[in-house]
Amino acid sequence: MSEPTSLAWFRRDHRLHDNAAFAAACDADRVVPVYCVDPREYGDRPFGGPDSFDFEKTGAHRARFRLESLADLRASLRDRGSDLVVREGRPESVLPEVAAAVDADFVTVHTRPTPEESRVESAVETELRDGGVELRRFWGHTLTHLDGLPMALSDLPDTYTTFRKAVELAAEDAGTGDAAAGDEHASDGDPGGRDPLPEPTVPPLPDDAPDAGDLPAVSDLVGTADANADRAPDDRGVLPFDGGETAALDRVESYIWAGDHLREYKEARNGLLGADYSSKFSPWLNEGCLSPRYVKAEVDRYEDRRVENDSTYWLVFELRWRDFFQFQFAKHGSDCFHREGIRERTDIDWRRDDAQFERWAAGKTGIPFVDANMRELNATGYMSNRGRQNAASFLANDLRLDWRRGAAYFETRLVDYDPASNYGNWAYIAGVGNDSRERSFDVRWQANRYDEDAEYVKTWLPELDALPAEYAHEPWKLSGAEQASYGVELGVDYPEPMVDFSD
Structure with a gap:
């Protein structure tokens, strides 16, 4: 009787500790760890559904982080006498091929709850079953x-x-x-x-294990321009x-x-x-x-x-x-991704204004606390939870632009993107998700409460560095003479505000 062989399908579980799917794969006598670089996760993609729009699926910050994570996982497996087989292609095509090549008995994977990830799992399961291979799912x-x-x-x-x-x-x-x-x-x-779970003892690769393959470069996934933007940490x-x-x-x-x-x-x-x-x-x-x-x-x-x-x-x-x-x-x-949300709200008149959206995305709204957070996001792939709430609220509640476009922009830029956390929090702020309370933020109050001396704003908006804290948060209060005195001309050195906060 042949020794059982398994495939450990890594997805967003790039670790050896407390990894139930990998531990189960290691119950076999031979195990082949596999990662698929799915082309559907990169490049421009339609959001889908009514009132769809195109957006970049994964940006440079997360692509870099992911590739570093895979390199670290590969190094850990090699230290234990194994390796990580990397292939570019759809998992439902790649995994059955690898399974057939090594005569695998089963494949293990951590299941995920969002429809996009579930569809991939189901497609893999169908293709594996046709080849007589079992897909074993784990929640982890x-x-x-x-x-x-x-x-x-x-x-x-x-x-x-x-x-x-x-x-x-x-x-x-x-x-x-x-x-x-x-x-x-x-x-x-x-x-x-x-x-x-403790880290499992990793069985050896089968004698006929495929070549490990190379990890792609960031530029292979997101393009040279975006990859260069992520090269040196800010x-x-x-x-x-x-x-x-x-x-x-x-x-x-x-x-x-x-x-x-x-x-x-x-x-x-x-x-x-x-x-x-x-x-x-x-x-x-x-x-x-x-x-x-x-x-x-x-x-x-x-x-x-x-x-x-x-x-x-x-x-x-x-x-x-x-x-x-x-x-x-x-x-x-999928209701979580609908513009009306799980509450099926049809009473909100969501607008589409590409120019206003681009100003928000670029950190050029004229509202310093929003702009500072968006510029941090663009430069680093990260912003604080406080910043995310304010930036999201400004787009969804002050501008009334389609909240899904903001959530999709975060999907592109965030190094810590997770579909459930990202879209769940955006829907929550936009008033179409969990909790029926009004979630609109007073951005000016928030700025003065959490950035009292405007140190954060001035860090990311150096053009406002000469202003006292009050004016750094609300530069529209500057008189013409004060603008000249401080060397900050609205509309030239820093944008006029998109929303009238003059009251």
């Missing part, structure tokens, strides 16, 4: 396992607070952290408990965000333990400048270089060894927000 990107939810997915609350309280109560009652009582093992083989950025599991674990160590920043997370999380006002774990979480269960285990260990306070709770609180949107998309599917 949330803190709470899908099978650990204290309610059926169809009964999932559409408000975060209700969801959070139910999950916290179930975890407390079960005494297992993040699983339902009795959920020792999920139906697909994933553990439902809170402890992360020294104003909060972090360089090096991709990969190694960098992810280093960041956890430096933020939680070496820097001891976790104890002040709640108080500092609305910061705008510097590496440590928040954890900055999101790029590694969303690309799968870091497991949320690993983060939770480190928080637990920190509480045991150093301090348990509101800040340690709040980091887990934010991980549950991330979970919430993953499960919302599993529940509502």
Whole structure:
């Protein structure tokens, strides 16, 4: 009898720790780790559906981060006597070919809840089945396992607070952290408990394993111009965000333990400048270089060894927000991407104005707090949560431009993009998603509250550096004489505001 051989299909789970799909693949005697560079994830694509528009699917910042993550994963596998086979092409074409070449018995993968990712999984499953190969799915990107939810997915609350309280109560009652009582093992083989899986022992490659292949360059994926824009990190950025599991674990160590920043997370999380006002774990979480269960285990260990306070709770609180949107998309599917949202709101007159949208995207709205955040996003692929809320609210609520175009622009630019978190938060701000409360932000109040001395604005808008903080946030208040005195002429050195805030 031949020794069983598996394929480990890596997607957005570029890690060896707490990786249920890879661990299951390693139960075979031979395993071939595979990554497919899917051309559908790059270049200009239509958004789809009514009132569609074209947008760039993946920009240079995330493409660089992804390739660094794959290089790190490949290096880790080679250190363990294995390798990462990289192929360019649609997974439903690539994986059956590799499976046939090595006579694989099964393929493992982490499943994802959004329709686009689910369609790819289904196509792969169909093609593999035709070749007599089984696709085994695992759920492994949330803190709470899908099978650990204290309610059926169809009964999932559409408000975060209700969801959070139910999950916290179930975890407390079960005494297992993040699983339902009795959920020792999920139906697909994933553990439902809170402890992360250990790194598996990696079996060797089969003798007939295909050539590993080369990783593409950033320019191969996004074009030379965009790739060059991402070549040198902007020294104003909060972090360089090096991709990969190694960098992810280093960041956890430096933020939680070496820097001891976790104890002040709640108080500092609305910061705008510097590496440590928040954890900055999101790029590694969303690309799968870091497991949320690993983060939770480190928080637990920190509480045991150093301090348990509101800040340690709040980091887990934010991980549950991330979970919430993953499960919302599993529940509502493609409705989450509709302009009317899951609330089917038809009472909002969404506009299309390409010129206004381009001003917003370029950070030239004439509203400094919005512009500073958009320029940080364009230069680095990142902006704070506070900045995202304000930039999104300005587009959706002040300009009333189609919120999906803003969300799609974030999809292109963000180094930490995740479809559920990104579109879920945009819909929330736009008033068509979760929670019925009005989510419009007073951008001027927010600027003065969170950037009191205008240090952030002046960092990203150096043309306003000479202005006092009040005028740096509201330059339209400058008289003609003051503009001349400070050397800032509206409409020349800095744009006139798109919205009349003169009251």
